Amino acid sequence: MQSVTDRYDPLDAEILHDPYPVLAELREREPVFWHVGMDSWVLTRYADSVRVLRDHETFARDPRRTGGGVPEPSLSVQTLDPPQQNAVRSLFMTALRAQDLTGVEDRARFLVGERLDRLAGGGPFDVMAEIAVPLSVAVVTDLLGVEPPSYGEFAAMSDAIMRSMDGGLNPALVEPGRVARQRLSDLVDSWFEASARPGLLARVRQATAPDSDVSTRLYVKNTARVMFQGGYSTMAAAIGNAVHTLLTHLGTLDRMRDGALLATGVDELVRFDGPVQGTTRTAVRSCRIGGVDIAPEQKVVPLFAAANHDPSAFTRADELMLERTPNRHLGYGWGPHSCIGTTVAQAGLRALVAALSNHPARLAAAGDGVRRRTATMRAFDTLPAALLL
Numbered sequence: 001m002q003s004v005t006d007r008y009d010p011l012d013a014e015i016l017h018d019p020y021p022v023l024a025e026l027r028e029r030e031p032v033f034w035h036v037g038m039d040s041w042v043l044t045r046y047a048d049s050v051r052v053l054r055d056h057e058t059f060a061r062d063p064r065r066t067g068g069g070v071p072e073p074s075l076s077v078q079t080l081d082p083p084q085q086n087a088v089r090s091l092f093m094t095a096l097r098a099q100d101l102t103g104v105e106d107r108a109r110f111l112v113g114e115r116l117d118r119l120a121g122g123g124p125f126d127v128m129a130e131i132a133v134p135l136s137v138a139v140v141t142d143l144l145g146v147e148p149p150s151y152g153e154f155a156a157m158s159d160a161i162m163r164s165m166d167g168g169l170n171p172a173l174v175e176p177g178r179v180a181r182q183r184l185s186d187l188v189d190s191w192f193e194a195s196a197r198p199g200l201l202a203r204v205r206q207a208t209a210p211d212s213d214v215s216t217r218l219y220v221k222n223t224a225r226v227m228f229q230g231g232y233s234t235m236a237a238a239i240g241n242a243v244h245t246l247l248t249h250l251g252t253l254d255r256m257r258d259g260a261l262l263a264t265g266v267d268e269l270v271r272f273d274g275p276v277q278g279t280t281r282t283a284v285r286s287c288r289i290g291g292v293d294i295a296p297e298q299k300v301v302p303l304f305a306a307a308n309h310d311p312s313a314f315t316r317a318d319e320l321m322l323e324r325t326p327n328r329h330l331g332y333g334w335g336p337h338s339c340i341g342t343t344v345a346q347a348g349l350r351a352l353v354a355a356l357s358n359h360p361a362r363l364a365a366a367g368d369g370v371r372r373r374t375a376t377m378r379a380f381d382t383l384p385a386a387l388l389l
């Protein structure tokens with residue numbers, strides 16, 4: 001009989017449907033194991049994942065620290081490590097803190113409310129196309145202060161980039177991802193030149209002035225692209241997963257009409273079934289995790305999805321507990337590469353849940369959703385639902 005580590009294929013239909021039972025088995029039997037397909041050590045315990053994410057001196061995000069290369073369009077806050085990353089990361093964090101997130105949340109709630117009014121009583125619809133994509137494009141473009149691009153063209157580019165995150169498992173996905181990234185860079189460049197609206201982009205623009213340092217200009221533009229594309233695709237996936245959880249946990253939407261439960265509940269939704277399943281780092285020196293020796297240049301994959309259901313970090317880890325506090329889950333990552341957009345994502349999710357829970361029509365499932373065949377991002381391709389009057 002195959003061992004559980006051999007059975008672990010993140011693209012297997014059963015695992016895409018519900019990864020948590022096999023992740024629990026892995027955590028119990030072999031919490032740190034070598035995965036041939038991923039060519040990496042995989043970590044399933046919360047404490048081991050936090051250790052790797054925190055210790056950026058031992059575990060590199062930047063491939064250049066372990067002899068690899070990074071194409072220019074990929075040099076951003078996401079690929080640079082401290083100390084090189086510090087200036088660009090704090091530029092974006094400061095610019096984000098200066099934004100009116102209450103305004104972003106209010107406008108997002110209004111947009112969802114309007115969409116729900118149109119969908120109510122009209123038969124089944126696809127949550128991804130009708131709510132997740134428009135809401136996440138609206139939140140991210142509102143934050144940046146740019147005109148939303150056409151959904152169709154943008155969704156195709158974004159899909160190619162999202163799929164290329166699985167390039168380690170399927171190298172054929174790498175080139176389409178590179179091409180899409182370049183097209184998106186051109187779009188973001190045009191915003192830097194043309195957009196006059198207030199927003200995050202206007203705040204970081206002075207760092208891209210022609211007299212500023214060439215690499216700073218590059219990092220800032222590339223990071224703006226990551227904020228837009230990464231923010232949009234992760235947000236859309238999070239919305240789909242959150243709606244699915246709400247559909248399968250009856251009564252949750254009603255309870256989230258309570259403001260305190262809305263605030264803690266949106267974090268619990270991300271812990272319970274978040275979009276980002278894991279990340280990769282590369283060891284720059286030998287080290288030991290969970291009794292396993294890691295050699296320099298070996299890759300390590302902390303699995304957020306497994307860590308977030310680790311019973312040694314969360315009581316009743318497999319239950320949705322809206323009131324869970326503190327909730328130090330890894331759904332937004334941890335350490336120097338943790339999500340820059342956490343507060344925006346929380347605002348977008350609150351807007352979604354508030355609009356759904358306060359709408360007179362009742363949200364109900366209308367069939368099974370289709371899970372996207374991607375390993376790094378847990379998302380739905382389609383998720384049917386109906387709003388019953």
Ligand code: HEM
Pocket residue numbers: 077078079089140143226227228230231232234235238270274275276278279280330331332333334336337338339340341342344345346
């Ligand atoms: C619910 C929605 C979201 C979730 C669950 C999420 C999750 C994450 C996670 C897990 C990471 C860390 C990945 C790693 O360590 O490799 C990350 C990084 C990042 N996120 Fe998010 N994200 C969300 C929405 C957003 C939004 C809306 C934005 C921007 C508007 C954004 C911008 C970023 C950026 C720029 C990074 C890279 C940070 C760095 O490497 O320093 N995210 N996100």
